[in-house]
Amino acid sequence: MQIVFLGPPGAGKGTQAVMLADKKGFLHLSTGDILRENVKNGTLIGKKAKAFMDKGELVPDNIVIEMMLDTIKNTRSHEDFILDGFPRTVYQANNLDRELNKLKLPIDMVVYFKASIKTVILRLTDRRLCSKCGASYHITNMPPKKQGVCDKCGSELYQRKDDSEKTIKKRLEVYNSQTKELIDYYKSQGILKEVSGDMEASKVYSELSEILTPPFLLQRDASKQKELG
Ligand code: ADP
Numbered sequence: 436m437q438i439v440f441l442g443p444p445g446a447g448k449g450t451q452a453v454m455l456a457d458k459k460g461f462l463h464l465s466t467g468d469i470l471r472e473n474v475k476n477g478t479l480i481g482k483k484a485k486a487f488m489d490k491g492e493l494v495p496d497n498i499v500i501e502m503m504l505d506t507i508k509n510t511r512s513h514e515d516f517i518l519d520g521f522p523r524t525v526y527q528a529n530n531l532d533r534e535l536n537k538l539k540l541p542i543d544m545v546v547y548f549k550a551s552i553k554t555v556i557l558r559l560t561d562r563r564l565c566s567k568c569g570a571s572y573h574i575t576n577m578p579p580k581k582q583g584v585c586d587k588c589g590s591e592l593y594q595r596k597d598d599s600e601k602t603i604k605k606r607l608e609v610y611n612s613q614t615k616e617l618i619d620y621y622k623s624q625g626i627l628k629e630v631s632g633d634m635e636a637s638k639v640y641s642e643l644s645e646i647l648t649p650p651f652l653l654q655r656d657a658s659k660q661k662e663l664g
């Protein structure tokens with residue numbers, strides 16, 4: 436199953452993707468994580484992307500598209516994956532559609548995490564992340580058991596450089612001007628589902644699980660059967 440997570444920064448896409456990966460074996464493909472890994476390792480992609488990321492701007496389409504399509508092609512075809520943070524522009528979405536159709540792995544569902552501005556700002560400013568497994572925490576709402584240490588893998592937590600107030604504002608502007616229109620793009624394809632990103636993580640997860648269990652899967656299998664004739 437191929438799923439896209441859509442929504443503003445701080446809506447909880449990453450948190451839910453990590454939970455789904457843990458519990459249901461999805462592969463979590465996070466554009467932000469992959470870009471940050473490239474920055475950390477000093478790759479050519481990382482060098483090109485860093486300045487945009489630090490400012491809260493989008494990394495140019497050509498870089499991100501090639502990087503993500505390569506990542507997808509390297510997954511094995513039977514693997515279920517979640518695209519978290521990609522696509523973020525209509526141009527990226529068109530390129531993704533084209534490639535996934537070629538691979539006969541069309542997107543099954545797009546989950547839109549609807550969250551208020553107030554929620555996302557509060558979450559991002561106090562967010563902490565695991566430097567190793569990417570798990571996400573919040574210093575008051577979702578604190579780790581031991582301060583500064585990941586519950587799951589024991590690695591050190593850190594604060595993202597772009598989780599500063601000024602850069603968060605910029606990221607939200609970018610979301611509103613370049614990414615939000617993807618809601619209509621996928622709605623018109625009939626594959627958009629909405630969850631409330633304002634709720635606490637475990638509640639969002641319940642909603643998500645409901646969306647992901649039959650009859651959705653049955654419907655999907657039926658339409659795949661039809662496709663195959
Ligand atoms: P968030 O969604 O919380 O802003 P991400 O970790 O998904 O954070 O992304 C961090 C940064 O990586 C973005 O601000 C942007 O610079 C870059 N980035 C991530 N995904 C994309 C994308 N699909 N296209 C362009 N740039 C991206």
Ligand code: ZN
Binds near residue numbers: 565567569570586588
């Ligand atoms: Zn961890």
